[in-house]
Amino acid sequence: MxxxxxxxxxxxxxxxxxxxxxxxxxxxxxxxxxxxxxxxxxxxxxxxxxxxxxxxxxxxxxxxxxxxxxxxxxxxxxxxxxxxxxxxxxxxxxxxxxxxxxxxxxxxxxxxxxxxxxxxxxxxxxxxxxxxxxxxxxxxxxxxxxxxxxxxxxxxxxxxxxxxxxxxxxxxxxxxxxxxxxxxxxxxxxxxxxxxxxxxxxxxxxxxxxxxxxxxxxxVEDSTTLRVASTIPTPVASASGTPTGKETAVAFSDDQLNTMRASLGLTDDADETAILSAVAARPTPQLPDGVVTIDASALDDLRTQAQAGVEARKQQKREERDRYIDNAISRGKFAAARRDNFVKLYDADPEGTRAVIDELAENTIPVDEAGFDADGETVAAADDAAVAAFAARMGFTNGAR
Structure with a gap:
């Protein structure tokens, strides 16, 4: 395609x-x-x-x-x-x-x-x-x-x-x-x-x-960190009655109870009430050094401002790209008709595109309308060579599609 x-x-x-x-x-x-x-x-x-x-x-x-x-x-x-x-x-x-x-x-x-x-x-x-x-x-x-x-x-x-x-x-x-x-x-x-x-x-x-x-x-640094969704069993209530929609009691297995007793330092005969009491008596976890809490509305404001900053930076990059490419055209490095091609290449690889354009000789393409030779192919040939050279840099030469 x-x-x-x-x-x-x-x-x-x-x-x-x-x-x-x-x-x-x-x-x-x-x-x-x-x-x-x-x-x-x-x-x-x-x-x-x-x-x-x-x-x-x-x-x-x-x-x-x-x-x-x-x-x-x-x-x-x-x-x-x-x-x-x-x-x-x-x-x-x-x-x-x-x-x-x-x-x-x-x-x-x-x-x-x-x-x-x-x-x-x-x-x-x-x-x-x-x-x-x-x-x-x-x-x-x-x-x-x-x-x-x-x-x-x-x-x-x-x-x-x-x-x-x-x-x-x-x-x-x-x-x-x-x-x-x-x-x-x-x-x-x-x-x-x-x-x-x-x-x-x-x-x-x-x-x-x-x-x-x-x-x-x-x-995401590694955008392939995908996880497969698994079917999660529905919890089973430990007592009969009508659910309130606010809480659900879950029956623990003997292995789970023994694990909790060992973790809390309780005896083997400690029942669920004793386990809950021991959990409630444990000290409130403290945030690690350097970690702070923030109001949800303040966090939303920060996110909004950060997004605005990201959009502003993107606009700056677009303007920088346009200035660079328009300057190259004005210096006769390639024809204005090829501007969109180089914009796409620049968006895909700014540094690589700059390197290719910097290597092009100035005044290769005349900047006035007399830039075509008798066959009308000089401009297209020069630009096609530039695009082909960049395609090779991008590794497209052997990628069968």
């Missing part, structure tokens, strides 16, 4: 990873074990973070699934992404002991179709789409290097054909991929890349003990 389908560039990135990737486990309706629902709603990308869902994201979720999970429902709405990353995700799912059902909720395009077609069962929700196409990549270099890149793409395409053939059998896959074939739900079933059309009930809301899916990705 093209860049505009990714969570960067002109699109505003999501604030939290949970907006496009999370997981929840629920009891299996058949009564055997549990069902884990994983929602893959976004691009497939090794960068992780808000760039997309990576192998490490999926691996972390699978590692934390309870041993009672017997079935995984992978809900997909993805424009695709990196081929190798998608194949790795598929193989991790295949290696898990649970059976895996892929449910296409909206779109399974490009690399996402590889994951959908490779699962134990593939279900197309009504009105959904699947798209398959030949892999593509960036390349920069001489004729020999470009031919090598073409060979790599051919190798990736053979991988796609192997997976599609394993699902649907022998077809004219090379032709279908070259044409960029779009399939609605019925066509996907008829081609054999999906097994049926159905509405698969969702697992419901996600609870996340031990982790916070709503944490702002800008404030």
């Amino acid at each position: 093209k860049w505009e389908n990714r969570y960067w560039g002109d699109r505003t990135p999501p604030k939290t990873k949970a907006e496009f990737f999370n997981a929840v486990t629920t009891p299996n309706p058949t009564g055997d074990g549990e069902v884990a629902t994983i929602r893959l709603y976004g691009p497939i990308d090794s960068y992780s973070g808000w760039f997309g869902v990576s192998t490490s994201d999926i691996g972390e979720v699978l590692d934390q699934l309870p041993s009672t999970v017997e079935r995984i429902v992978l809900r997909i709405n993805s424009p695709g992404g990196e081929v190798a990353e998608a194949v790795a995700i598929l193989n991790m799912l295949r290696a898990h002991k649970a059976t895996v059902t892929a449910v296409v909720d909206g779109l399974a395009a490009s690399a996402a179709s590889v994951i959908a077609a490779g699962c134990d069962e593939t279900v197309m929700s009504p009105g959904t789409q699947m798209m398959i196409h030949s892999p593509w990549s960036f390349a920069l270099g001489n004729a020999s290097e470009l031919r090598k890149t073409a060979g790599v793409l051919d190798s990736f395409e053979s991988t796609l054909i192997e997976i599609y053939t394993g699902k649907a059998g022998e077809k004219e896959w090379a032709e279908l991929l070259a044409e960029e074939t779009w399939l609605n739900s019925q066509a996907a079933v008829e081609l054999g890349l999906a097994d049926r059309i159905a509405v698969i009930p969702d697992a419901g809301e996600t609870a996340t003990p031990g982790g916070d899916l709503d944490a702002d990705l800008d404030d």
Whole structure:
């Protein structure tokens, strides 16, 4: 898929990873074990973070699934992404002991179709789409290097054909991929890349003990610290009666009572009343040095002011970017027609973009309207070379997509 389908560039990135990737486990309706629902709603990308869902994201979720999970429902709405990353995700799912059902909720395009077609069962929700196409990549270099890149793409395409053939059998896959074939739900079933059309009930809301899916990705150093939600049993009341809605009595086990007695230094025959009395008599915990309490309204004011400061800093950075790029244009480093391209590159990597622009010679592009040669290609060629050079710095040369 093209860049505009990714969570960067002109699109505003999501604030939290949970907006496009999370997981929840629920009891299996058949009564055997549990069902884990994983929602893959976004691009497939090794960068992780808000760039997309990576192998490490999926691996972390699978590692934390309870041993009672017997079935995984992978809900997909993805424009695709990196081929190798998608194949790795598929193989991790295949290696898990649970059976895996892929449910296409909206779109399974490009690399996402590889994951959908490779699962134990593939279900197309009504009105959904699947798209398959030949892999593509960036390349920069001489004729020999470009031919090598073409060979790599051919190798990736053979991988796609192997997976599609394993699902649907022998077809004219090379032709279908070259044409960029779009399939609605019925066509996907008829081609054999999906097994049926159905509405698969969702697992419901996600609870996340031990982790916070709503944490702002800008404030999380490792944005892949995702936790799987587990089913929490309902507490059992220790006495009969009508719940008041204010409190719930929970029956402690003998092991829990013995642990509390030992912790409080009580005798083995101490009853619950004695335990509660001992707890009440314990000194009030003191805040550690350097930790203070703050009024909730004051905290809200601080957060509001901090957010305003963040927005102001973002505006400063945008203005700084615009001044730098406009100055480069005025000095004839590249054409004004390429301004938006360099703005996107700058937003993705300010330091790298500055380094590339600083290396461009001044007055390469005349600043008046006479800057085109007789063929009208001098400006575009120079700017294309600059964009290609920066793409190489960003590591796009061998990333088949």
